Amino acid sequence: MTQYHNPIVLQRADPWVVQEQGSYYFTGSHPKYDRIILRKADRIDDLQQAEEKTIWRKHESGPMSRYIWAPELHRVGNAWYIYFAAAQEDFxxxxxxxxxxxxxxxxxxDPLSDNWVEKGQIHTPVDSFSLDATTEVIDGIQYLIWAQKDPAIEGNSNLYIAKMKNPWTLESEPVMLSKPEYDWECIDFKVNEGPAVLRHDGMIYLTYSASGTGVPYAVGMLTAKQGSDLLDPASWTKSAQPVFKTSEANHQYGPGHNSFTVSEDGSQDLMIYHARNYTQIEGDPLFDPNRHARVGLVTWSEQGPSFGVPEPDDRWTPATRDILPPDGSHE
Structure with a gap:
């Protein structure tokens, strides 16, 4: 069983890792929320020291000029795509x-090339706060799953799914799969966000994160059978309890906004997520840079996946709000 060291990348929240042709590609939210970055390494443990390349920067004004959040890297067909959220006004x-x-x-x-072009906004029928788009091709159909505010529903965001006409255009009407309803999903904020897809033995597992981005942040899960109508909410079963949450014993707080990948030899499913290792946060938790990217092992049983608990750190982490150089160097 492969052993990993945590954190895998310092000060990069909303981590997304994809393995392609023997290499791992990493992206995540930069603490300045002003750019999209990529790293490449042969091993997950090497991602912290990997060179970080900025492949896109925010616009000076307009719709993509503020708060660049949660980029995801996907290989669809013969091209790479990055899905991200951006705003045009300050909080x-x-x-x-x-x-x-x-x-x-x-x-x-090579996604680290300079050939990135903007394909524009993903338009949904309701023009409202929307973010955290992820995509998955299942049985030849590309789906988009994302978080969005419905003005008629209390809370910040719900989870939606739709078929795609192409990687930047919806084909079907969105269907709501989940909204904040359990107590653990409604602490500080009523939020369902950060969806990620994990598939195993004919089942589809959709994890998501809920509540405010501080200590209460936790991961929930929806489950469906592959081959079922994924646009029918009845095809999905929602866990009433979080499947991954704070571990006070391990000093890991607010784990969430995860992605999935596999170990170097392909034998183990891995969960990539962010968490903090302290609770004393000054001001808005969103602007504390120390949500570090971490890795955990997914284990399987007849009941489905188990994500265990966030493991304790065994690498140095910063104790201040200072933003580190990309390689994490410090005095």
């Missing part, structure tokens, strides 16, 4: 920021 101008979902495309084999 405080309205109840929710002005985030919408956007897509970049790169037709090169």
């Amino acid at each position: 405080g101008s309205q109840d929710l920021p002005t985030h919408r979902m956007y897509v970049l495309e790169n037709t090169d084999d």
Whole structure:
């Protein structure tokens, strides 16, 4: 069984890791929320020291000029795509920021090339706060799953799914799969966000994160059978309890916004997530940079996946709000 060291990347929240042709590609939210970055390494443990390349920066004004959040890297067909959320106004101008979902495309084999182009906004029938788009091709159909505010439903965001016409255009009407309803999903904020897909033995597991981004943040899960109508909410079963949450014993707080990948030899499913190792947060937790990317092992039983508990750190982490150089160097 492969053993990993945590954190795998310092100060990069909303981590997304994909393995392609023997290499791991990493992206996540930069603590300045002003750019999209990529790293490449042969081993997960090497991602912290891997060179970080900025492949896109925010616009100076307009819809993609503020708060670049939660980029995800996906290989769809013969191209790479990055899904991300961006806003055009500072916080405080309205109840929710002005985030919408956007897509970049790169037709090169190497996503670290400079051939990224903007494909524009993913438009949904309701023009409202939307973010955390993820995508999965299942049985030849590309689906988009994302978080969005419905003005008629209390709370910040619910989870939706739709078929895609192409990697930046919806084909079907969105269907709501989940909304914040359990107590653990409604602490500080009523939120369902950060969906990620894990498939195993003919089942589809959709994890998501809920509650405020501090200590209460936790991961929930929806389950469906592959081959069922994924646009029918009745095809999905929702866990009433979080499947991954704070471990006070291990000093890991607010784990969430995860992705999935596999170990270097392909034998183990891995959960990549962020968490903090302290609770004393000054000001808005969103602007504390120390949500570090971490890795955990997924184990399987007849009941489905188990994500265990967030493991304790065995690598150095910063104790201040200072933003580190990309390689994490410190005095």
